[in-house]
Amino acid sequence: MKTSPWKNERVPESFTAAIVVLDEDWRFRYVDPNAENVLKRSVDELIGRTIWSEFPEAVDTVFYREYYRAMEEGRTVRFEGYYEPLDLWVQVYAYPIEHGLTVVFQDITKRKVAEQDAERLEARNQAIIKAIPDDLYMISGAGVIVEAERGGVGPTDDTKSILGRSIDDVFPSGVARRFHDTITRVQSSGETRVMSYRLPASSSLIASREEVVEDDENSMRAMEARIVPVQGDGVLAIVRDVSTQRNLERQVLEVTRCERERIGRDLHDGIGSLLSGIAMMSSGLANAIEGGEDVSAEEVREISRLAKEGVSQARALSRGLNPIHVEPDRFVASIEEMASNMKTMTGVACYLDDPDDIQSLKSDVATQLYWITQEAVNNATRHADCSQIAVGVWIEEDDLLIRVRDDGKGLSEESRSGLGQQTMRYRAEVIGATLTVRNREPTPLRRAKTETDTDATVSSGVDVICRLPIWKAIPDVDHRTENTSQENQATVRS
Numbered sequence: 001m002k003t004s005p006w007k008n009e010r011v012p013e014s015f016t017a018a019i020v021v022l023d024e025d026w027r028f029r030y031v032d033p034n035a036e037n038v039l040k041r042s043v044d045e046l047i048g049r050t051i052w053s054e055f056p057e058a059v060d061t062v063f064y065r066e067y068y069r070a071m072e073e074g075r076t077v078r079f080e081g082y083y084e085p086l087d088l089w090v091q092v093y094a095y096p097i098e099h100g101l102t103v104v105f106q107d108i109t110k111r112k113v114a115e116q117d118a119e120r121l122e123a124r125n126q127a128i129i130k131a132i133p134d135d136l137y138m139i140s141g142a143g144v145i146v147e148a149e150r151g152g153v154g155p156t157d158d159t160k161s162i163l164g165r166s167i168d169d170v171f172p173s174g175v176a177r178r179f180h181d182t183i184t185r186v187q188s189s190g191e192t193r194v195m196s197y198r199l200p201a202s203s204s205l206i207a208s209r210e211e212v213v214e215d216d217e218n219s220m221r222a223m224e225a226r227i228v229p230v231q232g233d234g235v236l237a238i239v240r241d242v243s244t245q246r247n248l249e250r251q252v253l254e255v256t257r258c259e260r261e262r263i264g265r266d267l268h269d270g271i272g273s274l275l276s277g278i279a280m281m282s283s284g285l286a287n288a289i290e291g292g293e294d295v296s297a298e299e300v301r302e303i304s305r306l307a308k309e310g311v312s313q314a315r316a317l318s319r320g321l322n323p324i325h326v327e328p329d330r331f332v333a334s335i336e337e338m339a340s341n342m343k344t345m346t347g348v349a350c351y352l353d354d355p356d357d358i359q360s361l362k363s364d365v366a367t368q369l370y371w372i373t374q375e376a377v378n379n380a381t382r383h384a385d386c387s388q389i390a391v392g393v394w395i396e397e398d399d400l401l402i403r404v405r406d407d408g409k410g411l412s413e414e415s416r417s418g419l420g421q422q423t424m425r426y427r428a429e430v431i432g433a434t435l436t437v438r439n440r441e442p443t444p445l446r447r448a449k450t451e452t453d454t455d456a457t458v459s460s461g462v463d464v465i466c467r468l469p470i471w472k473a474i475p476d477v478d479h480r481t482e483n484t485s486q487e488n489q490a491t492v493r494s
Contacts, residue, residue: 018107023100024071026050038107040086057085063092070094071101080108089113134240141187141233143167143180175199179225183235186227193227196242222246248422266317266345274310278303316341326366328475332358332393334366338374339391346381353390358400358474365473368427369402369466372435375427376404376464379420384408384462390445400473402466407459410439424464433468 018034028046036042041054051067052059062081070077074096082089089112093104138147143166168176175197182195198220222245226238281303288295326334332355339350361369373391380389386408394401421437428435440463 017104019105020046020103021097021100022051022067022103026052028054029100035105038088038090038105055083055085058083066092067094067101067103070096080112082112132238134238137237137239138230139167139179139183139235139237141183141235143176143183145170146234182225182227186229186235187233190229192229195225195227197223197225199223201243263317266313270313271310271317274306274313278306278310281306312344316345326363326370328363328366329360331361331366331370334370335373335391335393338370339377339389342377342381342389348381348386348389350377350381350389350391353392355393356395358393358395360475361400361473362475365431365468368431369433369468369473372424372427372466373402373404375420375424379464380404380406380408380462383412384410386461388445388459395470396467398470400468400470402468404464405440405445406461407445408461410460411437411462424466428466431468432472433466436463436465436467438463438465 017032018038019030019032020028020035021030023029027048027050031039031041031043031046039046039055046054052064055063058064061083062079063083066077066079066081069075076096077094078092080089080091087109088107089109090105091108095102095104136147136149137145140146145162145165145167148160148163162170167179171179178195178197182193186193201221220243221241222243224240224242228236228238230236281299285295285299285303332352335355336352339352342348342350377389377391380386384406386406389404389406392401392403392405394403424437425435440460442460445459445461
């Protein structure tokens with residue numbers, strides 16, 4: 001420790017002192033070279049002048065209060081303070097002396113900045129941890145769970161219950177062995193590894209001692225653990241439940257298989273039949289010509305008609321296979337063409353129901369809305385057992401409304417959670433729209449043109465409604481505008 005020459009007080013040996021002496025009127029009586037460097041002022045500029053006139057921004061700050069307390073109470077004060085004009089943090093020891101005050105201080109700006117950076121980093125990391133939906137588990141090299149946080153929540157009672165326990169105590173033996181093996185590989189390679197395992201659906205944590213029943217698919221949860229090396233001998237396990245993802249993957253595979261079968265049937269029953277008919281008619285005509293028989297123009301025209309029908313069916317089939325890019329200024333026309341093609345392909349009466357005049361949509365919005373509409377129509381033709389489908393493209397107040405209604409048997413519990421609805425909801429979220437799929441009460445299928453319109457047939461069925469704010473759908477519309485002009489509004493009546 002160093003001893004102050006003005007009083008029997010001690011400061012740390014590592015303290016690189018800058019020293020000033022103030023008299024009882026707060027005038028500088030001594031300024032050492034270190035103080036000149038820290039304060040950015042020369043001795044000549046400070047000697048004889050008061051501290052509060054030379055550094056007025058220090059008045060009513062911690063410096064002002066602590067210096068007065070040291071002087072009035074005759075006691076040493078120690079504190080840290082920030083002086084904004086110099087962007088300076090200092091650690092201060094202020095010692096009362098006869099008729100004045102000795103101030104010993106050190107520039108600690110770098111340390112304080114580092115501390116503040118560390119605090120900001122820690123706050124950011126904690127915010128990220130709270131925002132991540134995955135569970136986080138710190139596991140020692142010996143396989144002991146030392147920290148646990150639930151995704152988006154943090155430590156909970158159930159996570160605390162496994163702290164300090166070995167993974168051998170909280171996992172089925174087979175899963176525990178795989179964790180040990182993965183941790184060993186991560187520690188030896190220094191590389192992140194991913195492992196998958198399964199748990200009973202009743203388990204709320206990453207771990208369950210209950211043995212896994214492999215053949216009971218519906219009672220299992222698919223889990224994925226990303227094992228990340230950390231400093232020391234431990235690892236970080238980032239764990240998520242991927243059951244929904246795995247179920248969707250299985251559904252996609254099943255849908256792909258069914259779609260292939262459908263395409264095969266369509267080719268066989270549609271285009272294949274037409275080509276067979278053309279071949280037979282052409283062969284018959286060839287035989288007739290060889291036999292010297294007269295061939296009528298009508299027979300040749302019939303072959304041409306069948307060929308054109310085959311081309312039409314091939315185009316309709318290709319539209320269903322290839323991704324659609326909808327021209328922004330042809331959205332309504334594209335929906336009308338899709339409805340017409342659907343009627344040709346399925347035999348179900350599908351029509352555009354009195355659309356509003358929408359000149360243009362944003363490109364990505366037009367494409368996503370087209371796919372949502374097509375999926376809703378496809379679902380109706382495949383599952384609703386309906387005879388009519390009405391597609392509405394309307395403006396309602398400040399929203400663009402896409403509405404698909406059928407006169408079928410309504411939603412089943414299975415169809416409510418099917419891949420088709422999940423796909424539509426995903427597409428709606430991408431563009432900021434809301435999607436509602438519901439059974440509707442017996443109402444007119446078509447949009448009533450007037451309040452006294454009685455021509456519409458009353459039926460029940462499914463109602464699919466996609467609603468998107470106009471400012472998100474139409475270019476150059478200010479989202480701050482509360483009301484759309486009356487000319488562009490239309491009322492949708494159920």
